[in-house]
Amino acid sequence: MVTLHSNLNNFMANNNLPTTSKILLVDDDADIIELLEYNLKKEGYETASANDGVQAVEVAKTFKPDLILLDVMMPRQDGIETARQLRQLPDFKDTYILFLTARAEEYTEVAAFDVGADDYIVKPIKPRALVSRIKAVLRRDVQQIESDSVIEIGQLVINRTNYSVNNNGVNLVMPKKEFELLSFLAKHPNKVFNRDELLEKVWGVDVYVVERTVDVHIRKLREKIPEHYIKTLKGVGYMFSIEE
Numbered sequence: 001m002v003t004l005h006s007n008l009n010n011f012m013a014n015n016n017l018p019t020t021s022k023i024l025l026v027d028d029d030a031d032i033i034e035l036l037e038y039n040l041k042k043e044g045y046e047t048a049s050a051n052d053g054v055q056a057v058e059v060a061k062t063f064k065p066d067l068i069l070l071d072v073m074m075p076r077q078d079g080i081e082t083a084r085q086l087r088q089l090p091d092f093k094d095t096y097i098l099f100l101t102a103r104a105e106e107y108t109e110v111a112a113f114d115v116g117a118d119d120y121i122v123k124p125i126k127p128r129a130l131v132s133r134i135k136a137v138l139r140r141d142v143q144q145i146e147s148d149s150v151i152e153i154g155q156l157v158i159n160r161t162n163y164s165v166n167n168n169g170v171n172l173v174m175p176k177k178e179f180e181l182l183s184f185l186a187k188h189p190n191k192v193f194n195r196d197e198l199l200e201k202v203w204g205v206d207v208y209v210v211e212r213t214v215d216v217h218i219r220k221l222r223e224k225i226p227e228h229y230i231k232t233l234k235g236v237g238y239m240f241s242i243e244e
Contacts, residue, residue, distance in 0.1 A: 021138050024065035025049045026056040026082070027100070028074045036069065039127040040134075053077030057085055065095060067134060072101040072108060080111050087116040087175055094163050094176045096137055100130070106212075113213045114220075116175035119203070136204065151186050153242055156225060158183050165225070172224050177202065181217050185230065185240035194237035214238070 023045050025036050033049045040047050048063040050056035052074045060068065068086070072079040079099060086092040098119040099112045109120045119137065121130065151158040155168040163179050165172040174182070181202050185193070193201070195214045203213070218238055222230055231241045 020044060020046050021066045022046045022048070022063060023134070024056065024060055024063055024068045026051075026053070026068065026074070026079070027071040028052060029071075035127060036130070039131055043131055043135075045134075051075075053079060053082030053085075056082050060086060060092065060095075061089075064091065067096040067098065067138065068092075069098050069100050069134075072099060072103045072112070080108075080115055083112065083117060084115040090173075093173060094179075096176065098134070098137065100125070110212055110216060113177075114216050116177070118177055151183065153186060153189070153229070156186075156229070158186055167225055174221075174224065178217055178220055178224075181214075182221055182225070185238065189240050189242045192233055192237045192239040198238070 070079045102123045157166040
C-alpha cells in the first residue's frame with residue numbers, strides 16, 4: 001500500500017528559501033573562473049572559487065554552496081575524487097554538483113555520475129547556455145520542494161520535505177539524483193519506465209547524460225533499499241514493484 005501525505009503547508013510555514021543561490025566554481029584555469037564569475041554575478045548569484053580539488057572541499061565547508069561547478073582534470077586532486085569526498089559529508093548530500101570539463105569520454109562521464117554528479121557538461125560551452133543550464137537545475141529544485149509529499153511503502157518512508165529515506169527505522173544517505181530517481185519510481189508503482197523516460201523525468205531534457213547513468217543509479221539504490229522493490233524487465237526498463 002502506498003500512502004501520500006501533502007507537506008506543502010508545513011514547508012511554506014517552516015522553511016525560508018534563500019533569495020540568492022550560492023555557486024562554488026572549481027577550475028585550475030583562472031580565465032574560466034573569471035568568465036564564469038562575471039556571468040553568474042550578473043545574474044545575481046553569489047560565487048566563490050577554488051583552483052583545485054583539495055581547496056574546493058575546504059572552501060565548500062565554509063561557503064555552503066547550493067551548487068558546485070567542478071572541473072575533472074585539476075592539480076593535487078581531480079574532480080571525481082573531490083565529488084566523492086563532498087558526497088561523504090552530510091552538508092553536501094543534497095548539494096547540486098555539475099561537472100564542466102573538456103573530458104568527453106563515456107567512462108569519465110559514468111565515473112562522475114557514479115560519485116553523485118547531477119549533470120555533466122562538456123567544454124566548450126557558451127556562458128549564456130551554461131547559465132541557462134544552472135537556472136534550470138535550481139528552478140527544478142524549487143519546483144520539486146514545492147510539491148513535497150511523503151511516500152510510505154511498507155517499512156520504506158520517502159520524505160520529500162527533507163530529502164530523507166528511512167527503511168525499517170534506519171535513515172539512508174542518498175545523493176539528490178538517487179533520491180529523485182527512487183521518489184519518481186515509488187510514486188508510480190508497478191509501472192515500467194525505460195532508460196530514456198527516466199533520464200527525461202529525473203535528469204530533465206536539458207541535461208545530456210548517457211543511458212548507463214540510469215543503471216549506475218539503480219545499482220546504488222539496490223545497495224541501500226531491499227532489492228525486491230526495484231525490478232528489471234530485460235530489454236524494457238525498470239519499475240518499482242509493490243504487492244497489491
